[in-house]
Amino acid sequence: MFCIAAFIVLLFMGAVSARYRRYLSKAWSCTIRRVTFRPCDTTFKQDVKDHLLAPIAVRAPAMVRPASVALEVLAVLVILTTVWSGYTVVKSGLNLYVYGTCNKSDSASCSLGAEACSIPVETPTFAESIVAFDVVGAFGNEFSSLGETISALPARFRDWKAADYLPEGSSYLAAYDEKKETALEVIDPGCTFCRQLFNNIQEAGFDDKYNLTYIAYPIAGTDGYKFENSLLVTQYLEALKLQPGSANAADAALDAEEVPLDWQLLERIFTGENDKGVSFQSRINSMDQPQVTALLEEWLTEFGLSPEEIATVADTAASDEVAGIIAENKEIVETDIHTVKIPTIIFDGRRHDGVVSVDGLN
Template sequence: MVCIVAFFVVLVLSAVSAKYRKLLGRAWGCFARRVTFRACDTTFREDIKSSILAPLALRAPRLVKPASIAIEVVAWLMVISLIVSLYLLGRSGLNLFVYGTCDKQDSQSCALAAEACSIGTATPGFWESIGKGDVFGAFGNEFSSVGETIAAVPSRLKTWDAEVYTPKDATYLGGYREGLPAALEVLDPGCRFCAELFRNIEESGFAQRNNLAYVAYPISSDLGSKFPNSPLVASYLAAVQAYEADHGDLAGETGDWFILEQLFTGENAAGTGWQEWMNEADADDARAQLQAWLGEFGYSEDAVAQIDQLAGSGRIADVLARNRTVVEDDIRTVSIPTLIGGGRLLSGLQSVETLQGLGN
């Protein structure tokens, strides 16, 4: 291990001082032999150790042997640290390419990723498993996670077609218009970055150049929903789509987009954003507000009652379950919002400039 550490030290030193460059060839030869599991150049190895131990040999000869052992131990630790660091760097880079974030477990912890609400994964992280004493599970889950990321690489290189992932009863912002390309957003009604993306979409004119649909995906974990009322809002959105499908009105402007418009851009009388209010409201108040928005859009009391009944039905539960399958198994995103448009898959919040250039 001393040869391996010495190679990297000499490599750095030779970059700043010519006097070390004559050692670089010997250091490389020893390094190449060690990494290919062959015996190192013993002379070079001993020369390195001797140069380190020589001052100690003059002052305390009895400490030379323990110091020699310590050098080997430190060298092993440095090499292991280097290997682990390179692995973590490679894994993070791969995750960033595939998922748009260097950390699948928590996309918000990655400074290089776009701003987003993290979906995370059901599989415990490496250190979480270690903390529970599950060493084999920690390594097994780690390598399985990397394998899944590698398997997903081809899907990130393809041209993405939003229509493939668009739900059957999808509605479109501003209504469907013939001849425009399809775009699809995966959103959680409670995620503030979805609200920011919605505003950027409106400002950029993206929805005027594309038939923009959405998949409502309430982020959840073993502890429940990340945003308490997101499942309720998602069920109302799906219920409006089902109601409009039953009445043959999916092509025009629909109440589900009106709800999203209010939620993502509106404020209540107290000046609190509706999304912030919805994330803190109790279920009864949230339901009453959703019904009020449907009334404002123009639905009759009877229609609102039918939509409310649909929202709690097995039909809508099945729709939301299919949406979850599409997001987790087909799109395989770990960040909300995620946007498919212009043949690309974009994770996290996108700027107005990015949206203006998408598909152009």
């Protein structure tokens, strides 16, 4: 162990100072023999230990033996740290390649990936398991997560088709055109990065080139939802799709210029501001549910719905039918699309996790 640890340390020290490079060949020879379960045939280990322990032998001879033991323990720690660091680099690289984030459990913490709201993972982290003295669970969960990433590698090369993941009654921003390809985005109404993607889509004129639809996916949090009112807004979005005359895939006779009510609601949330310049999304995220309900119904009045129609929308939003639709959409996102970042958008044969730039949408 000591020879291997010494080689690791000398490798880094030799990179910055030539004086240590002459020891590398001996360290490498000793390391090769140790990893092949053979004893070292050089005095390298003893030479290094003597060099490190000599000052202690002069000043405090009684401390030589404890210091020698400490060096052996330190050598083990150096090796374990190096192995774990290498594993972390490999795992993070795979996650970045497959999911667009180096940390699946907290994608927002990875500066190398696209900006996004992370979907929390319920499985305890390695550190949390260790703190709870669950060593078996710590390593089991860690390698299970790595296995999931490796098994998801083929998805990176898959030809992603948005049409394969469309829920029933999908609503399109513009009238459905069979000549255009379909694009599907997964959004949380409360996620600020979803608002950013929405604005990029508008700026790029994305809906002129694709049949754009969406799945509203309220991100679950540790207690309820990550954004408190996302579920309520999603319920209203799904209820609007179910109203007679809603502009979904089956309404081929609708005026091409008509924007579906659910898309009008999304546009108001993602692009609108109050008289103080605060985005409506930020306001909704800070309101309680009665306030959000009142605001949504106020907007529906502005969109031209009668009080009776608004009451119907509210009843539908709270119905078991809408609850079932949201549950089915959740299954599509988590099991079929298997994203760990919101927003996610599928178009042009690829799944794009996180915010896509205007240039990336062109």
